Amino acid sequence: MVQLDNRNVKKILILFSILILPYILVVWLEKGTHNILSLGYLENEVFEMDSLGEVHTYIDSTRVPSFKLLNQDENYITDKYLLGSNYIVHFFFSSCPTVCVEAMPNLLYLQKKIHDYGIESFKLISISVDPENDTPQRLKEYAIRNGVDLSNWEFLTGSEEEIYDLAQSGFHIAAAQDSLAPGGVFHSADITIVDDRGYIRTGLDKKKNIKFVYDGTSTTDIKLLVGEIQRLTITDFKDNYEIKQK
Numbered sequence: 001m002v003q004l005d006n007r008n009v010k011k012i013l014i015l016f017s018i019l020i021l022p023y024i025l026v027v028w029l030e031k032g033t034h035n036i037l038s039l040g041y042l043e044n045e046v047f048e049m050d051s052l053g054e055v056h057t058y059i060d061s062t063r064v065p066s067f068k069l070l071n072q073d074e075n076y077i078t079d080k081y082l083l084g085s086n087y088i089v090h091f092f093f094s095s096c097p098t099v100c101v102e103a104m105p106n107l108l109y110l111q112k113k114i115h116d117y118g119i120e121s122f123k124l125i126s127i128s129v130d131p132e133n134d135t136p137q138r139l140k141e142y143a144i145r146n147g148v149d150l151s152n153w154e155f156l157t158g159s160e161e162e163i164y165d166l167a168q169s170g171f172h173i174a175a176a177q178d179s180l181a182p183g184g185v186f187h188s189a190d191i192t193i194v195d196d197r198g199y200i201r202t203g204l205d206k207k208k209n210i211k212f213v214y215d216g217t218s219t220t221d222i223k224l225l226v227g228e229i230q231r232l233t234i235t236d237f238k239d240n241y242e243i244k245q246k
Contacts, residue, residue, distance in 0.1 A: 039193070039195075039201040039202060039203050039228060039231055039232055040201065040202040040203075040210060041061040041062070041199055041200070041201060041202065042061070042062040042199075042200040042201065042202050042212060043061055043062065044062050061199050061200075062199065062200045063197075063198050063199050063200070064079050064082075064089075064170060064171075064194055064198045064199075064200060065079070065166065065169070065170040066078070066079050066080075067079050067158075067162065067166050067170070068158070068162075069127065069156040069157060069158040069162070069163070070136050070156065070157055070158060071136065071139075071154045071155060071156055072136050072137075072139040072140035072143055072150065072154070072155045073136065073140070074136045077125075077154050077156055079198060082123065082125070082194070082198070083196065083197065083198055084121065084196050085121045085122060085123050085196055086121065086122050086123075086193070086194065086195050086196050086229070086232050086233050087122060087123040087124065087125050087193075087194050088110075088123075088124055088125065088191050088192065088193055088194070088225070088229075089125045089127065089171060089191070089192045089194060090103065090107070090124075090125075090126055090127075090189070090190065090191045090192070090216050091126075091127050091128075091129050091163075091167050091171075091173055091175055091187050091188065092126050092127070092128060092129070092187070093128045093129050093130035093133070093134055093185055093187070094128065094130070094133070094134050094138055094139065094141075094142040095130065095133065096130075096185070096187075099187075099188075099189040099216070099217055100189070102189070102216075102217040103189050103216035103217050104146055106216055106217065106218075106219060106222040107124065107126075107216065107222075108146070108147065108148070109219075109222060110124070110222055110225065110226060110229075111124060111148075111149060111152070111153060113226045113229075114152070114229065115149075117230060119229065119230070119233045119234075120233075121196065121233070122152060122229065122233055123152050123153065123154060124152060124153040124154070125153075125154050125156065126153070126154070126155045126156065127156045127157075127163060127166070127167070128155070128156065128157045128163070129163060129164070129167065129175045129185050129187045130184075130185050131157045131158055131159065131160050131163055132160065134157045135157065136157060139155035139156075139157060140155070142155065143155055163175070167187070171192050171200070172212075173187070173188045173190050173192070173213070174186065174187060174188045175187040175188070188213075189215055189216040189217045190213035190214065190215060190216065191213060191214040191215075191216050191221075191225060192212075192213055192214075193214075193225070193228060193229070193232065195232060201228075201232065203224065203225075203227075203228040203231075205224065206224070211224070214228075
């Protein structure tokens with residue numbers, strides 16, 4: 001029977017740490033739906049009735065609903081048009097005196113980082129919750145006034161009904177007319193990530209808790225979001241989480 005002395009044991013441990021341990025760590029990291037290598041998917045419970053009248057439930061990954069809105073150049077932007085690009089979505093309005101003012105410098109920083117890192121096929125989508133006043137011309141003036149690079153940033157407007165339904169049902173973000181709110185509209189400063197197949201993605205906070213949205217007024221959240229965008233767009237990162245759908 002072969003006996004191992006201390007020197008041989010040490011050599012085996014060194015070889016294990018160099019050759020085997022990294023592989024084990026990668027496999028372990030990739031097992032979860034959220035890990036440092038990939039983003040998760042926003043999931044929702046779907047109810048479906050069969051031909052016998054029985055209701056069945058299943059979990060499905062959430063996809064951006066169909067929409068058709070006008071941008072600052074009076075061109076229609078749709079959910080299908082955005083397929084093939086990863087993007088973030090946030091809701092705002094040009095006369096907003098509070099959270100939009102705080103969020104704009106953060107979004108400009110985010111856009112700069114996207115350019116700095118050479119991230120291609122990525123867009124920023126800002127949707128007005130005050131479409132009655134935010135015409136395409138007004139949105140363009142707002143973008144120019146704030147020094148926005150419009151090469152990968154769309155400012156969208158449309159009917160109030162479609163936009164509010166898109167915010168509340170599509171992205172689960174609060175938006176409503178409110179005479180008591182600053183500017184007459186209540187809305188969240190939350191930012192959502194969407195991938196190039198139209199699925200809403202989720203990330204992780206610093207404590208590795210699932211994060212569904214990012215606060216546009218928080219520099220900490222914006223920095224986290226930059227990292228998530230890198231994970232989503234850099235092909236070296238693996239994404240093996242299976243989309244749940246029928």
